[in-house]
Amino acid sequence: MSPKHPDSAEWSHFIIQSIADGVITVDGKMHITDLNRAGERLTGFSREEAIGLFCGDVLRSSMCGRECPLKMAMSTGETVSREAVLNNRLGEKIEVTLSASALRDDQGNLLGGVETFRDLAPLKHLENERHQLVSMFAHDLKAPVVGMAGLLSRLLRGKVGQLSEEQRAYLETIHRELQQLEKLITNFLDYSRLDLHIITPVPSALQAEQACQEVIERVTPMAEAKEIAIQTEFPREILVLQADPLLFHRALANLLENAIKYSPRQSLVTLQVRDRGEKVEFAVRDQGPGISPRDLPHLFELFYRGKGAEGEKGLGLGLAIVKRIVEAHQGRLWVESEPGRGTTIFFTLPKELPAD
Numbered sequence: 583m584s585p586k587h588p589d590s591a592e593w594s595h596f597i598i599q600s601i602a603d604g605v606i607t608v609d610g611k612m613h614i615t616d617l618n619r620a621g622e623r624l625t626g627f628s629r630e631e632a633i634g635l636f637c638g639d640v641l642r643s644s645m646c647g648r649e650c651p652l653k654m655a656m657s658t659g660e661t662v663s664r665e666a667v668l669n670n671r672l673g674e675k676i677e678v679t680l681s682a683s684a685l686r687d688d689q690g691n692l693l694g695g696v697e698t699f700r701d702l703a704p705l706k707h708l709e710n711e712r713h714q715l716v717s718m719f720a721h722d723l724k725a726p727v728v729g730m731a732g733l734l735s736r737l738l739r740g741k742v743g744q745l746s747e748e749q750r751a752y753l754e755t756i757h758r759e760l761q762q763l764e765k766l767i768t769n770f771l772d773y774s775r776l777d778l779h780i781i782t783p784v785p786s787a788l789q790a791e792q793a794c795q796e797v798i799e800r801v802t803p804m805a806e807a808k809e810i811a812i813q814t815e816f817p818r819e820i821l822v823l824q825a826d827p828l829l830f831h832r833a834l835a836n837l838l839e840n841a842i843k844y845s846p847r848q849s850l851v852t853l854q855v856r857d858r859g860e861k862v863e864f865a866v867r868d869q870g871p872g873i874s875p876r877d878l879p880h881l882f883e884l885f886y887r888g889k890g891a892e893g894e895k896g897l898g899l900g901l902a903i904v905k906r907i908v909e910a911h912q913g914r915l916w917v918e919s920e921p922g923r924g925t926t927i928f929f930t931l932p933k934e935l936p937a938d
Contacts (some may be wrong), residue, residue: 601698604678607685608652609694612637624678624701626671642669643680651682652695659684668699677702712774724767731760736810769899772832776906783826783910785935786922790821790855790862797834798853804839808847812838815854823862823933825911830931833907834864836900837927844925847927860933861913873919881917904929911935 595616598605604621608614617625617640625632627640640644643666645651647687651662661683668676672787682697711794736742738750745753798812804814834853842849856863873881882905908915908929919925 604699604701605696606632606637606641606699607694607696608637610656610692612638612652612695615694619831621699624668624670624676624699626674635699641697643649643667644669645680651680652697655682655697656684656692656695659686664879665702666699676815677706705776724764724771727760727764727767731764732759732902734760766899769903773899773906774859776903776910783829783907784934785824785826785911787822788825788827788830790823791816793827793830794834794853794855794864797831797838800831800835801838801842805842805851808842808845810842810845810848811850813850813852815852817855817857821855821857821862821933823934825931829907833929834866836904837866837929840900841866841870841925841927844868844870846870858930861930863928863930865928866924867924869924872921872923873917873925874921876921878917882915901927904937 605618607616645666655662685693845868852867854865895938913931915929
């Protein structure tokens with residue numbers, strides 16, 4: 583059937599049949615009124631067979647029943663999206679994502695509902711390939727770099743004989759660049775693992791001030807090299823939160839290192855910790871050049887480097903990793919900055935992680 587006119591019923595039918603995802607429509611009693619070609623392939627029912635049948639008898643999804651997305655959408659008027667498993671007519675189990683909405687006329691009267699369903703197999707395949715790629719990078723890319731850095735360290739310590747000044751200068755340059763490359767690889771792998779949920783928080787009780795002081799101790803040499811003072815402000819009471827120690831240290835270290843990197847020499851970086859009831863708020867403030875309003879919305883995006891990053895090394899991974907870590911702890915991250923007036927990055931973490 584071909585469309586005769588954009589306003590005709592045939593045109594609507596033509597659009598539904600052309601959609602690549604499965605589409606099913608129902609009346610107010612959940613009986614099927616239409617099923618497109620993609621829906622036929624996924625369910626195993628032809629359109630002619632399906633029309634008039636109860637929706638659950640055709641879709642046979644794991645969501646049919648009390649949590650039926652179509653019923654929820656038709657009763658609430660909101661779009662409902664879920665992941666489910668279809669048990670089709672051929673006995674196949676197909677993972678799909680469902681999206682259901684109510685159908686109403688111009689006066690708001692309920693006519694029925696529409697549900698789209700997409701086969702997740704191609705996406706699951708891509709996700710599996712991403713897992714394998716990250717694993718490959720972890721072993722095949724990082725390991726040789728770590729090994730070369732170790733050998734260079736031995737050379738610089740004179741393990742194979744004395745070095746001339748010129749030889750030492752060359753080796754020290756190579757060693758610094760390898761360390762930078764190793765850090766970039768580690769940042770990329772950590773971001774990928776967090777993004778793929780390969781790394782998930784393993785929370786334990788952290789005393790906020792003690793954990794912060796441990797991180798400050800790690801970044802102090804970097805600050806001293808630029809004669810930057812790190813000032814701290816902690817509440818009088820002891821604050822304890824549930825967080826993954828390694829991930830917390832990584833997030834705070836990234837923020838402090840970032841603040842030091844973009845601060846002028848002989849300036850001040852401040853770490854402030856506040857009790858916010860059910861949450862603990864952390865703020866890292868610098869006296870750097872600030873961030874333009876144009877760059878602010880993109881600050882935590884992967885590989886984004888704003889105008890203020892000119893002349894600094896890196897791929898813009900640090901803040902993206904912080905965002906993933908904070909979100910993995912069900913916290914919040916935001917920034918306040920003005921050009922010429924420094925930058926403050928805030929994040930909150932709950933004192934207690936909600937149960938799954």
